[in-house]
Amino acid sequence: MPSLNYAAPTTVNEAVALLAGASGLAKVLSGGTDLLVQLRSGRVKPELIVDTKHLPGIMGIREDNGGFIIGAATPGAVIEAHEGLSHAYPGVVEAMDLIGSTQIQGRASLAGNLCNASPAADSVPAMIAAGVTAIVVGPNGKREVPVEQVPTGPGRTSLGKGEFIVEFRLPKLPGRASDAYLRFIPRTEMDIAVVGCGVSVTLDAAGVCTAARVCLGAVAPTPLLVAGAAAALVGSRLDAAALAKLDAAAQDACRPITDKRGTIEYRTRVAGVLARRTAAIAFERAAKRV
Amino acid sequence: MSKHHVSTTINNEPVEFLCETQETLLDVLRNTLNLTGSKEGCASGDCGACSVICDGALMCSCLMLGVEAEGHVITTVEGIAREDELHPVQRQFLEHAALQCGFCTPGLIVATKALLDANPNPTEEEARYWLAGNLCRCTGYDKVLAAVMDAAAEMRGERQAA
Numbered sequence: 001m002p003s004l005n006y007a008a009p010t011t012v013n014e015a016v017a018l019l020a021g022a023s024g025l026a027k028v029l030s031g032g033t034d035l036l037v038q039l040r041s042g043r044v045k046p047e048l049i050v051d052t053k054h055l056p057g058i059m060g061i062r063e064d065n066g067g068f069i070i071g072a073a074t075p076g077a078v079i080e081a082h083e084g085l086s087h088a089y090p091g092v093v094e095a096m097d098l099i100g101s102t103q104i105q106g107r108a109s110l111a112g113n114l115c116n117a118s119p120a121a122d123s124v125p126a127m128i129a130a131g132v133t134a135i136v137v138g139p140n141g142k143r144e145v146p147v148e149q150v151p152t153g154p155g156r157t158s159l160g161k162g163e164f165i166v167e168f169r170l171p172k173l174p175g176r177a178s179d180a181y182l183r184f185i186p187r188t189e190m191d192i193a194v195v196g197c198g199v200s201v202t203l204d205a206a207g208v209c210t211a212a213r214v215c216l217g218a219v220a221p222t223p224l225l226v227a228g229a230a231a232a233l234v235g236s237r238l239d240a241a242a243l244a245k246l247d248a249a250a251q252d253a254c255r256p257i258t259d260k261r262g263t264i265e266y267r268t269r270v271a272g273v274l275a276r277r278t279a280a281i282a283f284e285r286a287a288k289r290v
Numbered sequence: 291m292s293k294h295h296v297s298t299t300i301n302n303e304p305v306e307f308l309c310e311t312q313e314t315l316l317d318v319l320r321n322t323l324n325l326t327g328s329k330e331g332c333a334s335g336d337c338g339a340c341s342v343i344c345d346g347a348l349m350c351s352c353l354m355l356g357v358e359a360e361g362h363v364i365t366t367v368e369g370i371a372r373e374d375e376l377h378p379v380q381r382q383f384l385e386h387a388a389l390q391c392g393f394c395t396p397g398l399i400v401a402t403k404a405l406l407d408a409n410p411n412p413t414e415e416e417a418r419y420w421l422a423g424n425l426c427r428c429t430g431y432d433k434v435l436a437a438v439m440d441a442a443a444e445m446r447g448e449r450q451a452a
Contacts, residue, residue: 004312033353036353051355100335100423101335101424106349107353107354
């Protein structure tokens with residue numbers, strides 16, 4: 001077996017130089033809950049692993065101008081324990097919390113979930129619905145990328161050679177805004193989404209929706225930000241007509257596959273139902289805010 | 291690449307070892323350090339038989355590289371008992387016969403210890419969710435849950451030691 005190198009740089013520049021300078025495949029290691037499985041199965045054969053967890057700011061959560069910055073490699077257990085973040089962005093936090101077991105939560109990160117680029121990743125539709133951006137560093141410096149622009153297909157991302165995510169920015173919320181994420185699985189725990197749905201909404205003083213984002217997971221090669229579903233919510237108090245339009249728009253956007261978790265028809269129907277339920281939770285949460 | 295030299299703390303003892311990059315912490319524990327209490331069930335983070343506590347967080351040692359242990363504080367099942375005295379979780383597992391073949395037991399003991407450190411008074415539902423990543427193929431979970439709830443009660447001083 002050719003030897004596998006490992007580096008644990010302590011500066012971003014050093015990490016970028018290592019990743020960009022590798023002659024073969026170089027993989028970024030955060031929590032490793034996907035990477036180590038792929039290494040063992042032989043699905044990926046890197047020559048270099050760059051452990052990012054020693055980089056400043058990449059582990060932990062800080063408040064920033066009324067919003068939050070989550071270090072890219074911060075484990076799920078730390079994210080769920082953060083009271084301020086859980087209050088402001090319950091959808092993002094509950095999506096992360098759904099991933100795997102307690103053991104997985106001790107290591108798994110938002111950046112790993114995003115860059116593993118599974119169409120069924122739970123945290124990704126929630127981040128997209130919440131308008132989260134990723135701060136990407138690489139040989140050409142730093143750029144801010146909306147999360148929806150990162151995955152390009154199963155296992156593929158838009159990040160170039162030498163690039164990786166250092167942190168996520170969650171903007172300051174307007175007063176009456178909140179989010180929610182629901183995942184449908186045929187059991188209660190430890191499974192992969194048949195469909196996932198993230199919704200964020202902003203309401204006015206009368207409870208009418210003034211802005212919305214709806215993102216579906218596991219129904220296409222990448223998570224889908226569904227503009228038609230958001231449009232169904234804007235201007236409504238989530239009445240029956242709005243729910244019906246939302247359901248139809250969500251179903252219309254689906255381009256799923258049939259696999260052991262569900263058929264195309266089943267996933268499509270579930271997407272509509274899940275969108276309605278998720279929107280109801282997001283509206284209820286937003287309405288409780290002042 | 292030459293082997294990595296790693297300095298870490300395992301079960302309150304300073305430990306140094308050499309490992310290849312691709313060796314997991316579980317490989318190192320079992321094959322290099324002869325700490326064979328942690329088991330390899332699935333080697334993919336699904337079964338929990340290799341559970342360890344690292345810096346207070348429960349994790350699968352099969353999903354962590356040995357080289358990542360540098361500078362961290364790790365507890366394995368071998369570090370749960372104090373001297374000759376079993377931990378209440380271990381005694382309650384014995385009392386309830388909460389095991390059959392025993393392969394999943396070290397992981398369940400470590401995961402339960404982590405649960406009760408984080409939440410001394412869990413509901414049974416909370417305990418079931420916490421332990422969802424620890425799979426048992428023979429006994430099932432009823433006796434395990436009885437042991438967990440009684441260990442919690444004992445540690446809160448609400449129940450006599452087993």
